[in-house]
Amino acid sequence: MLFLIRRPTTALAADKEYELSGGNVIPFGTYALAKSGKRHEARAALKELLKFSATKYVPPYNIALIYNALEMHDDALRWLEKGYEQRDPKMTSLKVEPKWNNLRNEPRFIDLMKRMKLQ
Numbered sequence: 001m002l003f004l005i006r007r008p009t010t011a012l013a014a015d016k017e018y019e020l021s022g023g024n025v026i027p028f029g030t031y032a033l034a035k036s037g038k039r040h041e042a043r044a045a046l047k048e049l050l051k052f053s054a055t056k057y058v059p060p061y062n063i064a065l066i067y068n069a070l071e072m073h074d075d076a077l078r079w080l081e082k083g084y085e086q087r088d089p090k091m092t093s094l095k096v097e098p099k100w101n102n103l104r105n106e107p108r109f110i111d112l113m114k115r116m117k118l119q
Helices: 011-020 027-035 039-053 060-069 073-085 089-093 098-103 107-115
Strands: none
Touching: 027 039, 027 060, 039 060, 060 073, 060 089, 060 098, 073 089, 073 098, 073 107
16 A cells, blocks of 8 residues: 555555556655654655556656655665656756755765756
């Protein structure tokens, strides 16, 4: 079962919503789970998202966001690099999105920001 902040009426509805969204439904809910201390649930949702991403496109930014919330910074930066390579439009928010404040002094993040001409 996917972990969602919104409550769909049935598990089938949750799965369909997830599929139709291209995996975009759960990243912010999963981020919230991780930040609220529900790391086990967040990891389970991340595992589902990664499984889904094997067959459908999921923006790398979304996956990086969850890894960052789980304090798995190497993985978050690796997925941000994928986002850069794939020209994920969500990457343009890196400069102003506070969810990335914890990485602002990280050399790899700084380098990424320079390559994107956001610094």
